[in-house]
Amino acid sequence: MGAFLFKIQLYLTLLFGFTLFAKADHIMGGELQMRPGSIAGSYEVTLIQYWDGNELILPSPGVNGNRDINVDLFIYRKRDDVYMDRVQLTYISSATIQYQNRACASSRFLNTLAGTYKGSIALNSGKYDDPDGYYIAWERCCRNNDINNIADPGRTGMVFYLEFPPLSVRNSSPEFTAPNGQYICSNRPFSMNMAASDGDGDELRYSLVTPFSGTTTVNQPVGNSRSKDEYPLIRWQQGISASNAIPGASPLQISDNGLLTVNANVIGLYVFTVQCEEYRNGNRIGLIRRDFQLLVIDCNNDTPERPVIIFDEEPVSEVLFCPETSVMLQTDDSPDWSYQWQLNGQNIPGEINNFISVKDTGQYSVVKSYTKKCSGDTSSVAVSVGYAAPVQAVISLDKDVICEGESITLLANGGMIDTNLLVKWSKDGVALAEQSADLQIEEPGTYILQVTNDKLGCGGKDTAVVAKEVLEVLLPDRKGVLKGTKASLSPVVSPSGIPYSSKWSPAAGLETDLNSAIAVVAPSQDTEYVVQVASENGCLAETRTFVYVIDRIHIPDSFTPNHDGHNDTFEIFNANDSIREIRIYNRWGEIIFHSPNYNKPWDGTYKSAPLPAGNYPYFIETEWKNYQGTVMLLK
Numbered sequence: 001m002g003a004f005l006f007k008i009q010l011y012l013t014l015l016f017g018f019t020l021f022a023k024a025d026h027i028m029g030g031e032l033q034m035r036p037g038s039i040a041g042s043y044e045v046t047l048i049q050y051w052d053g054n055e056l057i058l059p060s061p062g063v064n065g066n067r068d069i070n071v072d073l074f075i076y077r078k079r080d081d082v083y084m085d086r087v088q089l090t091y092i093s094s095a096t097i098q099y100q101n102r103a104c105a106s107s108r109f110l111n112t113l114a115g116t117y118k119g120s121i122a123l124n125s126g127k128y129d130d131p132d133g134y135y136i137a138w139e140r141c142c143r144n145n146d147i148n149n150i151a152d153p154g155r156t157g158m159v160f161y162l163e164f165p166p167l168s169v170r171n172s173s174p175e176f177t178a179p180n181g182q183y184i185c186s187n188r189p190f191s192m193n194m195a196a197s198d199g200d201g202d203e204l205r206y207s208l209v210t211p212f213s214g215t216t217t218v219n220q221p222v223g224n225s226r227s228k229d230e231y232p233l234i235r236w237q238q239g240i241s242a243s244n245a246i247p248g249a250s251p252l253q254i255s256d257n258g259l260l261t262v263n264a265n266v267i268g269l270y271v272f273t274v275q276c277e278e279y280r281n282g283n284r285i286g287l288i289r290r291d292f293q294l295l296v297i298d299c300n301n302d303t304p305e306r307p308v309i310i311f312d313e314e315p316v317s318e319v320l321f322c323p324e325t326s327v328m329l330q331t332d333d334s335p336d337w338s339y340q341w342q343l344n345g346q347n348i349p350g351e352i353n354n355f356i357s358v359k360d361t362g363q364y365s366v367v368k369s370y371t372k373k374c375s376g377d378t379s380s381v382a383v384s385v386g387y388a389a390p391v392q393a394v395i396s397l398d399k400d401v402i403c404e405g406e407s408i409t410l411l412a413n414g415g416m417i418d419t420n421l422l423v424k425w426s427k428d429g430v431a432l433a434e435q436s437a438d439l440q441i442e443e444p445g446t447y448i449l450q451v452t453n454d455k456l457g458c459g460g461k462d463t464a465v466v467a468k469e470v471l472e473v474l475l476p477d478r479k480g481v482l483k484g485t486k487a488s489l490s491p492v493v494s495p496s497g498i499p500y501s502s503k504w505s506p507a508a509g510l511e512t513d514l515n516s517a518i519a520v521v522a523p524s525q526d527t528e529y530v531v532q533v534a535s536e537n538g539c540l541a542e543t544r545t546f547v548y549v550i551d552r553i554h555i556p557d558s559f560t561p562n563h564d565g566h567n568d569t570f571e572i573f574n575a576n577d578s579i580r581e582i583r584i585y586n587r588w589g590e591i592i593f594h595s596p597n598y599n600k601p602w603d604g605t606y607k608s609a610p611l612p613a614g615n616y617p618y619f620i621e622t623e624w625k626n627y628q629g630t631v632m633l634l635k
Helices: 002-010 102-107
Strands: 027-036 042-052 070-077 083-096 112-122 134-140 158-164 190-193 203-209 248-254 259-264 268-280 283-297 318-321 327-330 337-343 355-358 362-370 383-387 401-403 408-412 421-427 438-441 445-453 459-469 472-474 478-482 487-489 492-494 500-505 519-521 527-535 540-550 579-585 591-595 614-622 626-633
Touching: 027 134, 027 158, 042 070, 042 083, 070 112, 102 337, 102 362, 203 248, 248 268, 318 327, 327 383, 355 362, 408 421, 408 445, 438 445, 472 540, 478 487, 487 540, 519 527
Parallel strands: 318 383, 401 459, 478 540
Antiparallel strands: 027 042, 027 283, 042 112, 070 083, 070 134, 083 112, 134 158, 158 283, 190 259, 203 268, 248 259, 268 283, 327 355, 337 362, 362 383, 408 438, 421 445, 445 459, 472 492, 487 519, 500 527, 527 540, 579 591, 579 614, 614 626
């Protein structure tokens, strides 16, 4: 009985596996997976085994061990069981299955591992086109001799099995959820997640079926490629069937969503198979099977009080937190208690303290058991952990350009900030003292708004880049216009190349529209004109120019420098300071008189000496016109 109990306890979890050595009782169960590879026509096949670590012998120099390095799987056509292909898988890695009740696991020497084998195979769609589909199988003998619900287990083989459709139907097989380290306490309700997930979104249907024993034997423990009409089933012990593989007040059953439940009443080690069928558009396209073992033990009735999950010093059923942070869940602590945290019903490896730092969403619970004695354990109510609604941070502003001498206001979230939110402003990476919902600014820069939830610690951020525009417009201070003529006023606007609008005043003498970019004026009297320009950003600039009216000048055609006080100089009338330059030449083209204006008329001399009578050419430049002609000097 002691040896029986020792071995039974080792298998006390959803054990699963496969192997290739003469002795295979270290394998507790297993399953297959298949999915399309990254290259067209290639497929990745995975075999998962669950091992009793106490019976596992690792290969080493001089020791073959019983953990296979490679395993062979065989593919058959369903319609007639014809052999199609072989795929070889290689051992990849193993991981320890976490038991939530460490005292019981330790006292019963429970040490279970999950081993993974992977391989790939290229399949021809023209070869794999049968509408009835295909199956992959791996066979091994023999099972653990201590299994209680089947006949002659030590001489009974196991088969891990998967069906897939013709390759014209692209499909990934469902994948079972990884098992927790669990066992069943007799005469107590027990449940365990056996659901699978399907990457194609197909409908999954669950059932409990009789495990295959296959065609292997003690003398021929490894499966081969020989076609089989069918795989033999295990022989149940008397009174046992697939519908009560684990007997009790409520025998083992599985729900539509893959939840195993049982209320067992006989201690022992029990094997069973969960079948998951895959349906698409009402048609079955594939299935997977999981061979599995669970241990039923007589548990101590002394169970700990149910744990309560606490957040922020208060019991909770729901917790919200920010994606960029984490949240701390905890429960009461005592050296007498052990803990195992779970996410969505699955044990989280290494999370065995009375607290856990949570970064993922989901349903969190904690299992509590005694530290120093094997007894029943209790689980908390699951706490739903999700992401809080994003904290909004939006800068609104009327415009993103500041004009010279202007200020604008930045608003955080339209100026409405909840009392539990903190506001922080910064400019060009430097924090500002202002922490209200509105910020008045007069300078350009990169402004950052941070709005933070004070309790949860998460927040939002927004950035606004504000530029500054200095608009300038220039006109000459003065401009003369010949009476009865027109003149153009062309402002110079900077920065150049930007769209802008103009407005001129006054209207008197303005011959173009008030909004013309260039004004044409013909004033009847001296007038000061003002132009105001506005950019698309609403910036304004203004300048003015004085336009004076000039009478038509009179240029005499002769003068008599005889000092009689009458017509002694070449005097130009009505010039009104409009002459910019005058040049007078002799008959050989020499300049005999030059003046940048005409403040002092020419008196008929050159180098202070009187010139002889004659015709002297001249050139006169004014603001509006240039004049050329000759003046006669008379004696």
